[in-house]
Amino acid sequence: MDYAVELKRITKRFGSFTANESVDLAVRPGEIHAVVGENGAGKTTLMNVLFGLLQPDEGEILIDGKPTVLPGPTAAIAAGIGMVHQHFKLVPSLTVAENVFLGMEITKGGLIDHRAQRARTAELSRTFGLKVDPGERVGLLSVGIEQRIEILKVLARGARIIILDEPTAVLTPQESRELFETLRGFVAKGMTVIFISHHLEEVMEVSDTVTVLRLGKKIATRPTADLTKAELVQMMVGRAVSFDRRPREKSAGAPVLAVERLWARDERGLPAVRDVSFEVRAGEVVGIAGVAGNGQTELAEVLAGLRPESHGRFRLGDVDLTGRSPAAIRAAGLAHVPGDRMVRGVDRHASVAANILMTRQDRAPWSRRGLIDWSYVRHRAEELIGRFDIRTQGPDAPVKSLSGGNIQKVVVAREFSGDARFLLVDQPTRGVDIGAQEAIHDEIMRQRAEGRAILLISVQLDELIALADRILVMFNGRIMGALDAEGVSEDALGLLMAGIAPEAVSREAAA
Amino acid sequence: MEVLEKLFNVALVVATIRTTAPILLVALGGSFTTRAGIFNIGLEGQMLVGAFFAVIGSIWTGSALIGVACGVAAALVFALVFALLVVTFRANEVVVGLALNILAGGMTISLMKAIFGTRGSIVGHGIVGLPKLTVPGARDLLGSYAPLVSGFTPLVYVAFLLVPLLVLFYRRTRLGLHIGVVGEKPDAAEAQGLSVTRIRYTASLLCGLLAGLAGAHMSLGYITMFTENMSSGRGFMAVAILIFSNGDPVRLLLGCLLFGFADALSLRLQTFGFPSYLVLTVPYVVALVALFLLAWKTRPKLVRETADSMRRLLSIRPASPER
Amino acid sequence: MSDPVRAVLGQVLAVAIAIALGALVILAVGESPVRVFRVLFLGAFGDATKIAGTLLQTTPILVCGIAACISLRAGLFNIGVEGQLFMGGFAAAWIGFGFSLPPVFHVLLGLAVAALAGLAWIAIPAFFRARYGANEVVSTILSNYVAVLLTSYLTIFLFKRPGGWSETPPIHESAYLPAIFDFSRLNWGIVIGLALAVGVWFYFRATPRGYAITTMGSNPKFAEYGGIDIRRQGFAVLLVSGAVGGLAGGIEALGVHRRFMEGFAPGFGFDGVIAALLANGHPLGTIVTALFFGALRNGSLLLEVDTNASREIITVIQALIILAVSAQILMRRRADSTAGERRWKF
Amino acid sequence: QDKVSVAAISGYFAQGFGVSIVNGLNKAKDDFGIDLKLIDTGNRALDYEEQFANAAKDGQYDLIFVMGWELADALQKAAAAYPNQRFVFIDGVLDSDKIIYANFSEEQGSYLAGTLAGLMAEKGSAIAKMGDGKAIGFVGGRDIPVIRNFLKGYEAGSKDAAPDVRVDAVFAGTFDDPAKGSELTLALYEQGADVVFNVAGPTGEGVMQASAAADKYSIGVDIDMCATAPGNVVASMLKRGDVAVYTLVKEEVEGKKVTPGVRTFDLASGGVELKMCDDVAANIPAEIKDKVEAARKAVIDGTVKIGEAQ
Ligand SMILES: Nc1ncnc2c1ncn2[C@@H]1O[C@H](COP(=O)(O)OP(=O)(O)OP(=O)(O)O)[C@@H](O)[C@H]1O
Ligand SMILES: Nc1ncnc2c1ncn2[C@@H]1O[C@H](COP(=O)(O)OP(=O)(O)OP(=O)(O)O)[C@@H](O)[C@H]1O
Numbered sequence A: 001m002d003y004a005v006e007l008k009r010i011t012k013r014f015g016s017f018t019a020n021e022s023v024d025l026a027v028r029p030g031e032i033h034a035v036v037g038e039n040g041a042g043k044t045t046l047m048n049v050l051f052g053l054l055q056p057d058e059g060e061i062l063i064d065g066k067p068t069v070l071p072g073p074t075a076a077i078a079a080g081i082g083m084v085h086q087h088f089k090l091v092p093s094l095t096v097a098e099n100v101f102l103g104m105e106i107t108k109g110g111l112i113d114h115r116a117q118r119a120r121t122a123e124l125s126r127t128f129g130l131k132v133d134p135g136e137r138v139g140l141l142s143v144g145i146e147q148r149i150e151i152l153k154v155l156a157r158g159a160r161i162i163i164l165d166e167p168t169a170v171l172t173p174q175e176s177r178e179l180f181e182t183l184r185g186f187v188a189k190g191m192t193v194i195f196i197s198h199h200l201e202e203v204m205e206v207s208d209t210v211t212v213l214r215l216g217k218k219i220a221t222r223p224t225a226d227l228t229k230a231e232l233v234q235m236m237v238g239r240a241v242s243f244d245r246r247p248r249e250k251s252a253g254a255p256v257l258a259v260e261r262l263w264a265r266d267e268r269g270l271p272a273v274r275d276v277s278f279e280v281r282a283g284e285v286v287g288i289a290g291v292a293g294n295g296q297t298e299l300a301e302v303l304a305g306l307r308p309e310s311h312g313r314f315r316l317g318d319v320d321l322t323g324r325s326p327a328a329i330r331a332a333g334l335a336h337v338p339g340d341r342m343v344r345g346v347d348r349h350a351s352v353a354a355n356i357l358m359t360r361q362d363r364a365p366w367s368r369r370g371l372i373d374w375s376y377v378r379h380r381a382e383e384l385i386g387r388f389d390i391r392t393q394g395p396d397a398p399v400k401s402l403s404g405g406n407i408q409k410v411v412v413a414r415e416f417s418g419d420a421r422f423l424l425v426d427q428p429t430r431g432v433d434i435g436a437q438e439a440i441h442d443e444i445m446r447q448r449a450e451g452r453a454i455l456l457i458s459v460q461l462d463e464l465i466a467l468a469d470r471i472l473v474m475f476n477g478r479i480m481g482a483l484d485a486e487g488v489s490e491d492a493l494g495l496l497m498a499g500i501a502p503e504a505v506s507r508e509a510a511a
Numbered sequence B: 001m002e003v004l005e006k007l008f009n010v011a012l013v014v015a016t017i018r019t020t021a022p023i024l025l026v027a028l029g030g031s032f033t034t035r036a037g038i039f040n041i042g043l044e045g046q047m048l049v050g051a052f053f054a055v056i057g058s059i060w061t062g063s064a065l066i067g068v069a070c071g072v073a074a075a076l077v078f079a080l081v082f083a084l085l086v087v088t089f090r091a092n093e094v095v096v097g098l099a100l101n102i103l104a105g106g107m108t109i110s111l112m113k114a115i116f117g118t119r120g121s122i123v124g125h126g127i128v129g130l131p132k133l134t135v136p137g138a139r140d141l142l143g144s145y146a147p148l149v150s151g152f153t154p155l156v157y158v159a160f161l162l163v164p165l166l167v168l169f170y171r172r173t174r175l176g177l178h179i180g181v182v183g184e185k186p187d188a189a190e191a192q193g194l195s196v197t198r199i200r201y202t203a204s205l206l207c208g209l210l211a212g213l214a215g216a217h218m219s220l221g222y223i224t225m226f227t228e229n230m231s232s233g234r235g236f237m238a239v240a241i242l243i244f245s246n247g248d249p250v251r252l253l254l255g256c257l258l259f260g261f262a263d264a265l266s267l268r269l270q271t272f273g274f275p276s277y278l279v280l281t282v283p284y285v286v287a288l289v290a291l292f293l294l295a296w297k298t299r300p301k302l303v304r305e306t307a308d309s310m311r312r313l314l315s316i317r318p319a320s321p322e323r
Numbered sequence C: 001m002s003d004p005v006r007a008v009l010g011q012v013l014a015v016a017i018a019i020a021l022g023a024l025v026i027l028a029v030g031e032s033p034v035r036v037f038r039v040l041f042l043g044a045f046g047d048a049t050k051i052a053g054t055l056l057q058t059t060p061i062l063v064c065g066i067a068a069c070i071s072l073r074a075g076l077f078n079i080g081v082e083g084q085l086f087m088g089g090f091a092a093a094w095i096g097f098g099f100s101l102p103p104v105f106h107v108l109l110g111l112a113v114a115a116l117a118g119l120a121w122i123a124i125p126a127f128f129r130a131r132y133g134a135n136e137v138v139s140t141i142l143s144n145y146v147a148v149l150l151t152s153y154l155t156i157f158l159f160k161r162p163g164g165w166s167e168t169p170p171i172h173e174s175a176y177l178p179a180i181f182d183f184s185r186l187n188w189g190i191v192i193g194l195a196l197a198v199g200v201w202f203y204f205r206a207t208p209r210g211y212a213i214t215t216m217g218s219n220p221k222f223a224e225y226g227g228i229d230i231r232r233q234g235f236a237v238l239l240v241s242g243a244v245g246g247l248a249g250g251i252e253a254l255g256v257h258r259r260f261m262e263g264f265a266p267g268f269g270f271d272g273v274i275a276a277l278l279a280n281g282h283p284l285g286t287i288v289t290a291l292f293f294g295a296l297r298n299g300s301l302l303l304e305v306d307t308n309a310s311r312e313i314i315t316v317i318q319a320l321i322i323l324a325v326s327a328q329i330l331m332r333r334r335a336d337s338t339a340g341e342r343r344w345k346f
Numbered sequence D: 001q002d003k004v005s006v007a008a009i010s011g012y013f014a015q016g017f018g019v020s021i022v023n024g025l026n027k028a029k030d031d032f033g034i035d036l037k038l039i040d041t042g043n044r045a046l047d048y049e050e051q052f053a054n055a056a057k058d059g060q061y062d063l064i065f066v067m068g069w070e071l072a073d074a075l076q077k078a079a080a081a082y083p084n085q086r087f088v089f090i091d092g093v094l095d096s097d098k099i100i101y102a103n104f105s106e107e108q109g110s111y112l113a114g115t116l117a118g119l120m121a122e123k124g125s126a127i128a129k130m131g132d133g134k135a136i137g138f139v140g141g142r143d144i145p146v147i148r149n150f151l152k153g154y155e156a157g158s159k160d161a162a163p164d165v166r167v168d169a170v171f172a173g174t175f176d177d178p179a180k181g182s183e184l185t186l187a188l189y190e191q192g193a194d195v196v197f198n199v200a201g202p203t204g205e206g207v208m209q210a211s212a213a214a215d216k217y218s219i220g221v222d223i224d225m226c227a228t229a230p231g232n233v234v235a236s237m238l239k240r241g242d243v244a245v246y247t248l249v250k251e252e253v254e255g256k257k258v259t260p261g262v263r264t265f266d267l268a269s270g271g272v273e274l275k276m277c278d279d280v281a282a283n284i285p286a287e288i289k290d291k292v293e294a295a296r297k298a299v300i301d302g303t304v305k306i307g308e309a310q
């Protein structure tokens, strides 16, 4: 039988760096094929080669058994390949239909026929069960819907082979589940799906075959059914990793962060955080779960001083920080790992050392008598690079030369190496590979053990369950309930996240 | 009262139309680059070479139309160089724009010296200007209001007609849509196999086309001559308007009319004895105040966005599973 | 080949290409390129007077360039240096002719007031930029026109030298910024300019505030997140940038012209901005680019007299060089980090 | 003796009066075979001194003509630094006594222009293309003393001849924007001024074209502009820079060394004059022409004083 896609001995180099080394990938038609590997293993690079975005230095591509040259995405699309990128490529000011038909607009008499485009979009949406409103502006939609649009874009172009790069990184469990149903629908229709993921449960759950990459090389391709999660991890990382609930001693002390009846608005001026109250104690990890876009980001921004609150108060220890500047809040003891690391977390152009310096440039020993002590900065950076296992050429390497997971480690290293008493940690492991996830989780537990108060916001429920002492669930700006993380089920969380508050659950939350 | 009557009359409106037209043309050109995400501060220079070569073409061929074509061709060459450096070589667009402005100034003067032996201005020499168009029947229908629609040179009509055309272009044509996409989210365009480079080149050239027309209008339509540096800051003014209109043709038109009106009005104010140096600042001050007010008064935007987010809230419903 | 070596080679190549193109233009207007470039060189560096003249031309370009560098470092773009120069020039002249003060103090006060005038002139655009995000490129360009007209108005209608042309009375001798040599008008302004360049460079690389400004220029959201008040800091940076622009005018008024007149120092602000951009916002690099422009300008003066080529040829060559060098930006380290880096998204 | 060699330094050879100077020098070059060098200063005050030094350092020029008030400062320094170099300052008188001054009485010519325009406005629609606005206009380039001097003469002429006629004066603020000149002129016409005097270099070309477009009257300046808008240009107020430089060069060629001092070019010497344009002159009543002629005589014999030039 022919493979739908066959990559043979693909090598791709960036300068002296080899991102893919003689990688083979064979995908059968009608299967869901997962590609897994650590950050920087070369997954995205390989997929970009398959989609014609990158030209391989060596190797061959066969589509349906025929050798094919893909000089660009257009050729790949013509060959029936579609790709949903890791970062969505949608135009916010355009409507859903306009985005779907971007580049292949339906025209009538030379003018774009918006009505026909909307009709076609609606039709596609119905056929494949991807619910969207074709006339809506994309900038106003949630990530989950954006992803549907990305998939619709691919379908509208007649793709039979669909590549998804970390499609679930930004989705809630429910959204992910819906996505997988859709994907199963696709393969049932004879289409082929290739997807990249760091969530091994998903891989185990949905894929038929798994290919593992490590350091640019293919390690193995196996039927998923033949594998256990532990084996998979072993192949990816080269060692065993655990991701169960972390053992812990009870260490909750005095309240550090106190939030009282906090309200805040989003960019559009509508309430995004509604009447939120909670406390985080020293030595305690409080998790916040919720579907992305239910006010978690805004809550985090308010606590970091990056967004004004509209009512309510919050305190760190005895200091009332309502309406204070980010600098004042940091001075009162906040450290903050932001959810959007590329936007807020780092200066991509600056060196690792310069990024580590941020927030402490005014303090000895980082600077003395008004001058920065760069040799000290570099020294500390080297130390943190070691402690957090940041893969970089050194403290002077610009951050933009690092892979996404390592950039995240830079942020975590900076924020966790200060003397803050409250850590606000937003999506600490988004897009971060298993090995690095473990390292970051270890750090969070160490900080907890040192008696810091930690607020952990994550869309990954397993992460919350592994780390948190208590989990608050946000829906539509409100806290729907609080659960003890010990023994909580993902399903119970999922219901709350969907805004459904069964009596039983909410009574339990009173604690 | 009498003063006001003298100031605000049909003639003022007509003058406003005249002063607006060249800025509008060049600003509409700039809307292509603005929307494609390129900051084109070189409009001034493109306009200047357009004006110069329009005159040269007109002298050499005795045809105003060929003159216009020559002006446009010259501006297109500048636009091409701009695109080459900015799009292909990724040079800083402000540096390139300013340098091309300098080049346009130096080049036109050098050429003037080489061709005519003097610098300064080219008047006479058989320059054929564009004719004034009389709209048939305007006199009978509108009486003393006829000058509002009749008696302008062709490119004035072109400038104002281009506004609805561009609205249509951006809303309903593929190229127009793609230009906007390239400016807003280039990787989205790239991902759909659209060549960002090609689209930006196209936008730059379209910009050159209109900037060339604007220049030709200056030297063959508005008046019939060329002078050193005759674009006189109109290109910069257009850049200002482009920024606060965000390249939207309708808002662009409003901005240009505001400036054109301020200009026309200030010229008249002088005759009432205000010191010329202060009166001449009026258009710039008006533009500045407009810029600041727009930045300050974001209320209309808020209202719009609130409405939008209402709709968003409603539309999000079906997304969250309520089965 | 290491990065800096490659970058320097790239620049040299770019200049060479531009000069070759320039040679073609010179041929086209019927002059000999060899002769023109020889005269240009002699005009710029031929003897001590010429060198001093070159430095004299360099001074305003350098100081204006530093003004631009300061704003570029914070990712802001003060393109209104020209206007600040005019305001500063007028203010310094006013102190110079309007008051009788003891010598050294008089100069210092004049320069300080010039800086203040530049600062005041950018204050409103800076405020609206920092507070409400009003595009500073446009507002500062527009205020250039207003500054030139306004200083002309002040000069001609309120402070005109009796019987004089469109100029203020001459300043008192106590307000002279002294010349360095007796054979040239070259004055201590060049020293101020160089000191500023080095000082600004050091400030940016070595102080916490300099670091904060650099970070803001590179990623304002990161800076904000890190506790830097980017609005206030952006406002302050623009004010300082404007003050340096004003200082450039003060130096010209007290050191060179010793009065203010209509058409005081046209174009130096723009030259400075371009010099700074070409140096990618680096203060030390700006010394080089400013010197280069100064040499071209001073050389062109002899060119006008000793050859049949006109000064416009220099304008053309200068533009070609800027274009060629700008295309090289890609080769530079951190090329995308300062100024240019796509802050002009609308 | 060697060939006579002269240079001219200015920032505005390209503008009206500058053109006339260049014409005079070129004519002298053709007639006497002198060496001629034009040195363009551009508009940066910083450059001027250096340029004087470059021009004067070798003593290669017998005479250096200097035009433009902005050069006055640099000129006086150069005159002091190079005592053997003879400079001719055109269009004004400075403090230094080492310089030759070619001083023009533009206010006298403008007085006649004002007289003519004022009288025409007084007659009003009796003259073809005129309205009854009882006003005349003036478009200046930049608002600088020389241009003010034109305006002073123009206003005086109009006041003396036709006291009821209003003079509307405006300035474009630039010599380089003919479009603005055109707009200003159209605005003046609208406000009832039927004759507009242009003293604005290239900006003034816009004035002339506006008069053609509106079919009203304009008065040219510096050089003969009758041909720029035939039928609409009433007259040109000639400021004979060409005559002045030609005369001085001629003296030099003839061996009469020109020496420092003031040469005045006024109505009497033919240095300024009001030249009527033949095509329009036909429409103008003889009585007006007579009055203009009378005014000319009065100015020449000193019965009319227009005040001191700046
Ligand atoms: N354009 C490029 N230039 C240089 N190096 C690159 C480029 N693109 C990717 N790389 C490098 O190639 C390696 C593989 O990158 P790739 O994006 O394929 O990783 P990945 O497996 O998708 O990682 P992640 O899980 O973090 O997304 C990384 O080390 C990355 O830094
Ligand atoms: N990671 C770092 N480690 C040590 N020193 C650093 C680091 N980052 C920056 N510096 C110091 O701070 C200065 C400012 O950084 P930056 O690279 O912006 O400097 P610059 O002066 O603009 O550039 P250049 O290095 O080209 O002189 C550097 O020159 C360097 O000395």
Ligand SMILES: [Mg+2]
Residues within 6 Å of the ligand: A043, A044, A045, A086, A165
């Ligand atoms: Mg990837």
Ligand SMILES: [Mg+2]
Residues within 6 Å of the ligand: A039, A086, A166, A404, A405, A431, A432
């Ligand atoms: Mg990733």
